[in-house]
Amino acid sequence: MEAHNRDLYLYKRLNAQVLGVSMDDPVTNKHFAKSLDLQFPLISNVLPWMGMKYGAYSPTPPFRPDGTSNWFGRRTVIIDKNSIVRYIKDGSPENQEILMFLLKLEKEFRGKK
């Protein structure tokens, strides 16, 4: 999150918007954003439909103590201007790779215009 925050001026030049998604409630997200001074929106998705849609939600263990499967994996998704998912990667975001990918997408988009 902090790395994305650091690169926001570059995302802006690449006409990209960063959105963070978490299963935490809005108040928790607000405190989290404040603690890291995040300058991009965080979406509170307590019922993890976004996680399910983008494959970040795991229907298998680890489960919560009450048996519900309530767990988000860490996944980076890039959606292009035509709403098509163009990039998916699990684990810690690789910012340099993401920036280069966005540059490629922007050049591709400009070429089609």
Place this chain on the structure above:
Amino acid sequence: MQRNMGIWRILGMMGVIGALLGLLGACATVEPKKPPAVVPTDRGTVMYLEKYEFKYPPEGWRMMRNVEGGDFELGFMKIEKGDFPTQTTFMYDEQPYGSSRDLEKRADYYCTKFLFNSGIEAKVTKREKVPVIGREAIILEMGGENPVQKEKAKSTIYLIKKGNRIVSFVCTQWRPLTGTFSQEPFDHFEAFVQGFKFLKKDFYEQLEEELTQAGL
């Protein structure tokens, strides 16, 4: 006669296998060798991955390298004589805590995160805005104790403006609560920082050039 032919066949097969092994061996030697990461110069410094030039600390300091992403680019460590944790590390870090590109704001934030996870209650003992290696910079000196772990630490941090970003040099010395801090490792850190040269544009500088060229 048949027995002799069997021996010749086995010897022939061994010859073929030997020739194949010889060819494979030759292939292995043809592969280009990677240049060493650290190359000494005739100026009493070293070049690291053709990206940086700096003064290598004396014998006893071990180099720490970032090989697969991580918090710092490169650094050095020395376990010193004394009870645990008597040691000093110093490093060059391209991604110091925080995200602001304003030096003062970045320093404010940095002080809230630095050594936080160690349980040290770090206090800022010096904060000064002065140029370092010809660039706008803030020097921070921080230190504190962890009475539970019976440890203390003392650090010098340089937050330096580099293009549109902020990079850092950090030296931290650890001692048991009863130990005494020593100046010598900080002197080696100073020599490392003051002689540090960027030999080529980093990823972000190159990307920004490319964005400008693309009209972005």
